Each structure stands twice: as structure tokens, then as C-alpha cells.
Amino acid sequence: MTPRMLKQTLEEWSREARVPGDLADRALRRRSRLRLTRFAGAVSCAAVVAAVALLVPLVVVPLFTEESISQVGGPPVVVPVEPYRQATPAEDVLTDTENSPPETMIAAGRVAVSAYYTWRWRTVAGRKLFDRTWYLLNPATSRYEKTEWGWVEVAPGLRWAAVLEKDLPARRIGIFDMETRQVRAWVPVDHPVGGVSWSPDGTRLLATAYDDYPDLDNVSVEERRCPARVAATPDDPLQPPFQMISTSRTGFYVVDAATGTAGDFHAVDPCWTENSNVRRDFEWSDDGTLIRERSNVWKRPDAFLDLEGRPHDAPPGYVSSESKAGVSPDGTLLAGPDGMPTKVTELSTGETVGHQQVLQLLAWADDRRLVALGCADTCGNEFHNGLVLVGVDGGDMVQLSVYRKNSQESGTWQPVLTLR
Amino acid sequence: MNAIRDDAEERRFREFVSARAPALMRLAYLLTGGDQHSAEDLLQTALAKVVTRWGRLDEPEAYVRQVMYRQQISWWRLAWRQRETSVADVPEHPAGRAGTDEAELRMILRRALARLTPRQRAVLVLRYLEDLPEDEVARILGCSVGTVRSTAHRSLARLRTTAPELADLRLSEVIS
Known part of the structure; x- marks a missing residue:
């Protein structure tokens, strides 16, 4: 077996392809649809911005009528979250x-399986979207219920969930009460977010911001070129200036769940790490003190930021895991x-x-x-x-x-x- | 400005497609593992992207190829929101035997190639069909040379696992 045989096999196999006669027409038709819908999209975005501008002064964070709990020297608590403490489950295996x-x-x-989603591809304006339908556990009945949310993330302890509305990215984050099945508070954000993650202690949220749908098929994303940068590891060559990225990720917020408040927005350079995913949600470090970008390059360690968005060394004792x-x-x-x-x-x-x-x-x-x-x-x-x-x-x-x-x-x- | 603005540009685009479609379709066919319908869809999508950039692309064919490669090797995995795991399949064919002729071996090799992941197949096509060096493959795929090297290694290992007749396939050592 030789390279020649592999090459011959590939050449021989490729000759079985049939060439359709209308490829140019198909490509031109797709372009037309794209242009029309992009215009429609621009109009609807403007409408959303206007609506948000009108709504912002009226945002009342807690949707519950329960009285807020005073917090000394800080904003009132609107969601009674408590740091996660592991309890022995009543039934070991379900x-x-x-x-x-x-x-x-x-x-x-x-x-526990706290939630799951089913997925399908949806084409909108000539772009392919990875569309999820979320099902969320109801701890009271121990059954899963279909939802209309665009994103769901359950906190450790299964008492609270963070939810985002369709279509992503969303301009507010819901803190959902798993027991009452109601959103307890809405947290508005200036930069729309496409994914949220609970801190290990279940008191804070890390919300990743995007300026476009975060689950586009990567061919449907406007690619951007990254500048040259130095090698990330000793055995990795200089990354050339033609590295392309295809994510619309812009940065992150850290949200305090108890008060329902988002901190400052922190912009993050999408070229900061080599990662070819379109959705590139940030995660918490295991101890909840740093932000992690999980590597999707084989043998490349994860990268870390502090909570202000500055690159940071890996936390002490960090172990690169391949599972x-x-x-x-x-x-x-x-x-x-x-x-x-x-x-x-x-x-x-x-x-x-x-x-x-x-x-x-x-x-x-x-x-x-x-x-x-x-x-x-x-x-x-x-x-x-x-x-x-x-x-x-x-x-x-x-x-x-x-x-x-x-x-x-x-x-x-x-x-x-x-x-x- | 970009995109096709007038009849003359549209004509040039049509001429480009007419001239290069056979080669591009062959590549799409390989990348999709011999699936005619998916190959057409892949090439059509890439050409639609070219249309939106027509006039600012120095090498439209190179761009089409890159789009198709990247689409097929999409590192973002659907399942489990995380990384892909390659797992050896159970061989369909009996263990290697003496006397298997070259034509038969090529058929076995083709079946094994069809069972690779899109990423693995894309790396092998770039390295062994297009004869590109590792750094050029890395540039096209938008990943590191180390990733190209490891993917090629794992792809060949998987070919050997899938088809024991290919056990002496040691291409990574032959081409550097």
C-alpha cells in the first residue's frame, strides 16, 4: 500500500461525481434570497432596538410580587439563591x-439530566441555523416538560435555571424558578447574549454575548481574518495572519443571580484563541474564580481570563482534561x-x-x-x-x-x- | 464593492462555474464521502458565498475549495456540545489475505475512506490527493500544523482498523 494507491483511489472515486448543469443558477438564486431577507432582518432589528429603548426605563426586574429581601449595602435580593451544597439524593439511580x-x-x-434538547437545521434567509427545542426537568413531578426557550441552563441543585428567549442572541436573561415554573426575574443586557452558564456555587451567571445567531452553520457566518500572533505552545509554529474566524462572539457579562443585575460588559477579542467553533460560550473555571475558554484543538490546553476579561494563567492545580x-x-x-x-x-x-x-x-x-x-x-x-x-x-x-x-x-x- | 453588480460580472461568474465545476464537484464528492446529493449542496453553498464576494476575490476557486473544506471539517460538533470522538468501527471485511489484487484493495480503501469522519477525510484529500504540505493544509483548514499531523495519523489508523487489508498502510511515514 502506497501513497500512490491512496491518490489513485481518491481520483478514481471522485470521477463518479456527476456535474449538475444549473450550479451557477442555483448559486445566484440563493444570493437573491439572502439579500432580500437581510434587508428584512435589518428592519426588524431596528424595530427591536426601538422597542427595547422604550422598555428599558420600565424594566421591573422581579416579576414576583413577593417582597424583596434587604441586603446590607447593596441592591435588594430578588431571587433567593443560595450557594450550592451537595445533598444525598433520595434515590441513587433513576x-x-x-x-x-x-x-x-x-x-x-x-x-441528573436536568434538561435536554432536540435539534434540527432550519434555513432562514439562505443561512442554516442549528435550532434547539428544549425540554426541562420538573423536579416536582420528576418529568421533563417541553419549553419555548431558546436556551436553558439549570443551576447546581436543580432549584433555578437561566433561560433565554428565542431567537438568539437575546436581550434579557430570565432566572427561572424550577418549582413554580415561573421566571422570577429578568436581567436586561445591552449586548445580546446567546449562552449562559452557572457558577459552580450556583450564585452567578456567565453570559456570553454574540452579535449574530450563535448557532449558524459555519458556512453561513461572515468570516473574519485574524492578525498574526505568536505561537501558543513551544511546538506550535507562528500563527499566520490568514487565520480565519467564523464566530460572532463579542464578550461576556457576569450576572449576580440574587440581585438580578448584570455587571459591566467585557469585550473579548475573538482572535484571542485558535478555535474554529461558531458558538464559543465561555465557561467558569472549576473553582469559579476565572473564566475559561475550552480548547477545541487537540492537545491544546484551555485558556483563561479573569472576571474583567484579561488573559490569565491557568488556576493552580489546573488539569487539562480530554473528557x-x-x-x-x-x-x-x-x-x-x-x-x-x-x-x-x-x-x-x-x-x-x-x-x-x-x-x-x-x-x-x-x-x-x-x-x-x-x-x-x-x-x-x-x-x-x-x-x-x-x-x-x-x-x-x-x-x-x-x-x-x-x-x-x-x-x-x-x-x-x-x-x- | 462586492457581489455581482451587472450582466458582465454575472457572465464572468457563469464562465467560472462552467469551467471549474467538474473539478470542484469531484472535490465535493470526495469530501461528502461519495454522496452526490450532499456534494451538490456543499458546492452550491460555497458558490453562493462566492457570489457575495465576487469582484474582491483574487482566486475564486481557492476560496470555493476552502469554504468546502471548512464546511465539511466543522470542528464544532453537534453532539454533546463538545469535541468529536473517533471510535473504531467493527471491520466489515475479513482479515487481510495474501493475493488481494490492487483493484480490490482500492475498492476496500474507498469503502474505508467513506467511513472516516468528514474532518479525517478532508485532511487525507489535502495531503494525499492534492499533495499539499502540512502547513498549507493547516492554513486551508484554519487549524494548527499539530492538529493536521494528529488528524492524519488518526485517520490512517482508522483506515487500518476499518479494513485490516490495509494494515500495511504507513503513509504518514512515507510523505512528510
Whole structure:
């Protein structure tokens, strides 16, 4: 087997393509639709701006009639959030292996599926949008309920959620009461936001701002060129000036949930890191003191900012993880990298302590068990997958959800795990 | 200004498409793993982008190619809001055997290529069909040389896993 054979195979295969005769017409027709709708979009944006300008003086943050709680030396508390404290769940494992998407609560150990979304591509004005329909857990009934929100993020403890209205990016953030199923407060923002993330203690929100829909297909995004910059790692060459980015991300806010107030907007240069995602939501560092941009480049560590948006060194003890689960709750084990079989290593020595026949390690249920993406049967099809609970040693596997027939297919559901 | 403004520019665009469509369609076909419908959609989308920039592109064909590559290798993954994980599939074919002729091997190789992820296939097309060096591949895909190198390595490994007949495929060591 030689490079010549690979080249010949590719050439031979490519000759099977048929060339349609109307390609130029199709491209020109798409351009026309794009221009028309962009004009319509500009009009509607102006209308929204006008409406917001009228509304701003009238914004009454709390929607509840309950009396606000005084806070010494600060604005009144409108949402009674409390720092997250882990409690022992009444039932260790909850499964729904009957319904896909799930109808009843899925949980294992300290984590639960707090929400999930189904998705489909939608074409608007010649641009492809990744459109989510969100389903949110109702802790009172332990069932999932369909919502109309454009984005949902449940806080640790499952008591509160942050919600954004369709269509993203949104000009206000809702603090949603999971028990009453009402928005307790709206937090207006000058720069529209497309994603929100709760701090590890569940008292603050990190809202990522975008100036366009954050879930565009990357071909539908206006690309921008980045200036040349220095190498990010010793073995990485100088990044040339032709690096292109295709994100509309502009910066972030840190929101105090209790008072329902957004701090200052902090602009962040989109060329700051090499990342080809269109949606590039910021995350909290594990200790909640810094902001993290998760790397999507293999072997490239995550990057950090302080809460003012200035680049910052990684926090002490930071461990670069190649799985979502990362470090175990007791700090001794590291999950990943992903890819069957996965493995868990001892953090201090790097020694492997167990392999698991799963695709991805998603979250630690406790110090010895993980919620993972497992696949059906003998794993002949990696996209025929679902949630499982698996021990560090690979044993005691428990199926938590139905195995989706094709996780890449439009309409399929994608879970979001949260500490409960 | 950009975009097509008059009949003369539209004519030049049509001439460009007419002349280059066969080559571009072949590339789209490979990138989509031999899916004619997806390939047409991919090329049509890229050409629509060219229309909006017509007049300010020095090399429209290079631009079309870059758009198609980037569309197909989109690092942003749909599932789990995070990174892609490549997982070896169960081989469809029996273990390698002596006497498999070259035509048959090419068919096996084609099937294995079709089962790669779009990102893996794009890197192999750029490296082994278009014979581009790693830094040029990185420029087109908008990623680092290290990423190109690791992706090529994993792609070849996956080809070998998918089709044991290709076990002696050691292209990454042959071309540098």
C-alpha cells in the first residue's frame, strides 16, 4: 500500500461525481434570497432596538410580587439563591429506558439530566441555523416538560435555571424558578447574549454575548481574518495572519443571580484563541474564580481570563482534561481521553486504574462511578448510543436511557447533566 | 464593492462555474464521502458565498475549495456540545489475505475512506490527493500544523482498523 494507491483511489472515486448543469443558477438564486431577507432582518432589528429603548426605563426586574429581601449595602435580593451544597439524593439511580427522548427523570449519584434538547437545521434567509427545542426537568413531578426557550441552563441543585428567549442572541436573561415554573426575574443586557452558564456555587451567571445567531452553520457566518500572533505552545509554529474566524462572539457579562443585575460588559477579542467553533460560550473555571475558554484543538490546553476579561494563567492545580468528566470529586482520578475503550488514570502517578467499554466519560456520579455515553450491543455503530452508569473498573454498567438509533440525526435528543 | 453588480460580472461568474465545476464537484464528492446529493449542496453553498464576494476575490476557486473544506471539517460538533470522538468501527471485511489484487484493495480503501469522519477525510484529500504540505493544509483548514499531523495519523489508523487489508498502510511515514 502506497501513497500512490491512496491518490489513485481518491481520483478514481471522485470521477463518479456527476456535474449538475444549473450550479451557477442555483448559486445566484440563493444570493437573491439572502439579500432580500437581510434587508428584512435589518428592519426588524431596528424595530427591536426601538422597542427595547422604550422598555428599558420600565424594566421591573422581579416579576414576583413577593417582597424583596434587604441586603446590607447593596441592591435588594430578588431571587433567593443560595450557594450550592451537595445533598444525598433520595434515590441513587433513576432511569428511563422506555422512552426516547426520556419522559421521566434520569439521574445517577450526584448528577441528573436536568434538561435536554432536540435539534434540527432550519434555513432562514439562505443561512442554516442549528435550532434547539428544549425540554426541562420538573423536579416536582420528576418529568421533563417541553419549553419555548431558546436556551436553558439549570443551576447546581436543580432549584433555578437561566433561560433565554428565542431567537438568539437575546436581550434579557430570565432566572427561572424550577418549582413554580415561573421566571422570577429578568436581567436586561445591552449586548445580546446567546449562552449562559452557572457558577459552580450556583450564585452567578456567565453570559456570553454574540452579535449574530450563535448557532449558524459555519458556512453561513461572515468570516473574519485574524492578525498574526505568536505561537501558543513551544511546538506550535507562528500563527499566520490568514487565520480565519467564523464566530460572532463579542464578550461576556457576569450576572449576580440574587440581585438580578448584570455587571459591566467585557469585550473579548475573538482572535484571542485558535478555535474554529461558531458558538464559543465561555465557561467558569472549576473553582469559579476565572473564566475559561475550552480548547477545541487537540492537545491544546484551555485558556483563561479573569472576571474583567484579561488573559490569565491557568488556576493552580489546573488539569487539562480530554473528557467532559475531568477530575473525580475527591481529586484523585482523571477521566479520559474519550474514545472506546475509555480509561481512568490516577492523577498523581498517571497509572491506569481502569478501562471502560464506553464512548465518552461525561460526569462523575461519585468517586468510583461515571455517567458515560455507551453504545448498544457490541458497539458496531458508535452513533447508536445512550447514557449509562459505569464503574471506574469498567464493571457494574447500568443503562440509564434508551440507546438513540442515530445520535447524529436531526430530531435526536442531547442531554445536559447537572449536579443535583 | 462586492457581489455581482451587472450582466458582465454575472457572465464572468457563469464562465467560472462552467469551467471549474467538474473539478470542484469531484472535490465535493470526495469530501461528502461519495454522496452526490450532499456534494451538490456543499458546492452550491460555497458558490453562493462566492457570489457575495465576487469582484474582491483574487482566486475564486481557492476560496470555493476552502469554504468546502471548512464546511465539511466543522470542528464544532453537534453532539454533546463538545469535541468529536473517533471510535473504531467493527471491520466489515475479513482479515487481510495474501493475493488481494490492487483493484480490490482500492475498492476496500474507498469503502474505508467513506467511513472516516468528514474532518479525517478532508485532511487525507489535502495531503494525499492534492499533495499539499502540512502547513498549507493547516492554513486551508484554519487549524494548527499539530492538529493536521494528529488528524492524519488518526485517520490512517482508522483506515487500518476499518479494513485490516490495509494494515500495511504507513503513509504518514512515507510523505512528510
